[in-house]
Amino acid sequence: MTLARTITVMDVYDRAKTGEKVDEKDWDFKIIPQTAMKLKKKYGIKMDKHTIIPTDEKLCSNLFLAGLELLATCGVYCIDTHRVIKYTEEEILASVENAPKSAQYGVPGVNGRTIACRRHDDKRAPIIQGGPTGAPCSEEYFQAIHQSYAQEPIVDTIVDGVLQTIKGKDPTPGSPWEIAAVKAEAKAVREAQMRAGRCGMGL
Secondary structure (H helix, E strand, O other): OOOOOOOOHHHHHHHHHHOOEOOHHHHHHHHHHHHHHHHHHHOOOOOOOOOOOOOOHHHHHHHHHHHHHHHHHHOEEEOOOOEEEOOOHHHHHHHHHHOOOEEEEEEOOEEEEEEEOOOOOOOOOOOOEEOOOOOEEOOOOHHHHHHHHHOOOOOOEEOOOEEOOEOOEOOOOOOHHHHHHHHHHHHHHHHHHHHOOOOOOEO
């Protein structure tokens, strides 16, 4: 018997090239919803719309098992190749077991934060990420917007926005202006963090 191993980027790439061809509409409107409905019934999953985060241990366990079976049954759809990337349950569980249990955002001890796995009953405070989160921001106010988030004590890390223009030019994807915009965004956010007295903060 061969022990399952953690899936690599190369495995995913190869399977995206060789997986079963599936029409995107069939995937979105038939395969996923129909499989999810079957698993909902199989595992007796009933959600209370008044409970944002379920805490019932049996329900949490069934949600995990249903999610595991959904991934193993359906796989992941690659929109570039129109193929399905399939994984076995053993591969999924091996990857979950070997996944990092924490990640460091920013400089340790200097406004950096450690993001770790949490349970619903965890006593540790959650990490709070602040920022425009991919929303378009004007060149004029980009830095000030990010500084306003960085100077809030409860904000642990910044999720930055994107520049609408760079030197008045449209940062068209795949163009040199896109590269210039990304570099300018990183520089402006770091400057905003410095002005807020939060050097080393995660971005």
